[in-house]
Amino acid sequence: MNQTKPPEFKTPFAEDVFKGLTSYPKKISSKFLYDEKGDELFQKIMDLPEYYLTGKEYQILMRNREEIGNEFASFEGFDLIELGAGDGKKTKVLLRHFEEKNYDYKYLPVDISRNVLDQLSESLEQEIPGVEVSPQQGTYAMVLNRLADYRERKKVILFLGSNIGNLTPEEAVAFLKKIASAMNPGDMFFMGVDQKKDPQVILDAYNDKAGVTEAFNKNLLVRMNRELEADFDLDAFVHWPLYNPETGAAKSYLVSTKEHTVQINALNLEVHFQKWETIHTEVSQKYDDTSIAWLAEEAGLKLSRSWADKENTFKNYLFQI
Numbered sequence: 001m002n003q004t005k006p007p008e009f010k011t012p013f014a015e016d017v018f019k020g021l022t023s024y025p026k027k028i029s030s031k032f033l034y035d036e037k038g039d040e041l042f043q044k045i046m047d048l049p050e051y052y053l054t055g056k057e058y059q060i061l062m063r064n065r066e067e068i069g070n071e072f073a074s075f076e077g078f079d080l081i082e083l084g085a086g087d088g089k090k091t092k093v094l095l096r097h098f099e100e101k102n103y104d105y106k107y108l109p110v111d112i113s114r115n116v117l118d119q120l121s122e123s124l125e126q127e128i129p130g131v132e133v134s135p136q137q138g139t140y141a142m143v144l145n146r147l148a149d150y151r152e153r154k155k156v157i158l159f160l161g162s163n164i165g166n167l168t169p170e171e172a173v174a175f176l177k178k179i180a181s182a183m184n185p186g187d188m189f190f191m192g193v194d195q196k197k198d199p200q201v202i203l204d205a206y207n208d209k210a211g212v213t214e215a216f217n218k219n220l221l222v223r224m225n226r227e228l229e230a231d232f233d234l235d236a237f238v239h240w241p242l243y244n245p246e247t248g249a250a251k252s253y254l255v256s257t258k259e260h261t262v263q264i265n266a267l268n269l270e271v272h273f274q275k276w277e278t279i280h281t282e283v284s285q286k287y288d289d290t291s292i293a294w295l296a297e298e299a300g301l302k303l304s305r306s307w308a309d310k311e312n313t314f315k316n317y318l319f320q321i
């Protein structure tokens with residue numbers, strides 16, 4: 001029998017790149033966009049005029065903090081668990097309000113990066129010193145498993161920023177099922193979701209004039225060059241975002257402008273690109289009330305209410321089980 005040994009990979013990034021660039025069509029998982037430089041570029045994206053998502057969600061939380069707080073608050077207090085907390089800019093709107101109201105709660109930001117958690121804890125200590133913070137380092141799955149058995153008091157799970165959009169709808173159902181299974185009756189799940197809208201507005205959000213999103217996307221090539229000893233030429237690729245208003249999928253690609261071959265030395269791999277061949281790098285799925293109702297139904301979550309801006313650009317949904 002001809003048995004070939006599967007290659008051993010030093011890092012999850014190495015494995016994803018090997019598998020993604022040896023398949024057709026080529027792809028790389030969007031989670032690898034976020035190295036140190038990627039985090040920095042994403043911070044810049046959130047301040048871009050075209051990238052409306054962050055500002056709209058901030059506005060929704062600011063305007064409705066009282067009502068949202070009333071939903072979260074409970075007699076025995078609550079634990080506020082945030083998946084992918086980042087710099088916590090939007091969450092701080094809620095935390096400040098909870099402090100003013102003297103709510104009995106603890107804030108548990110979850111992130112894979114210890115560095116992100118340390119920075120967040122430090123900024124909270126300076127800006128809202130009263131908040132009791134208990135950082136949880138790990139993947140969402142690890143932390144959700146850990147929290148599933150915790151029944152001492154009400155849990156409110158936050159998932160802001162339309163991060164759900166970076167999963168395909170099928171992946172989103174699987175993820176929301178995990179959330180639902182970590183919840184007990186009375187617990188809540190609060191999720192921010194970018195909505196279907198004028199296709200041009202969505203497309204512009206992923207194709208800003210200053211080229212920050214292009215740099216963010218191409219940072220994957222920079223990362224492969226550095227971490228996997230590859231020789232990608234950044235000028236041989238164009239950043240190409242697309243939006244399909246029927247499915248709600250905004251997808252980003254890197255498109256090779258010429259036929260060429262790239263060496264990825266750490267993987268002992270030669271990757272051939274045809275002229276105009278693509279690498280799919282990200283999905284930013286947009287939803288509406290109908291597709292959110294479908295997601296919730298599939299995942300076993302019950303939608304209890306939602307808040308939006310005037311034009312329904314962005315919505316924050318509250319679910320229970």
Ligand code: AVI
Nearest residue numbers: 045161162163165166213284
């Ligand atoms: C983090 N995530 C929700 C962003 C999005 O809109 O999909 C990431 C992003 N990619 C390009 N611009 C922003």
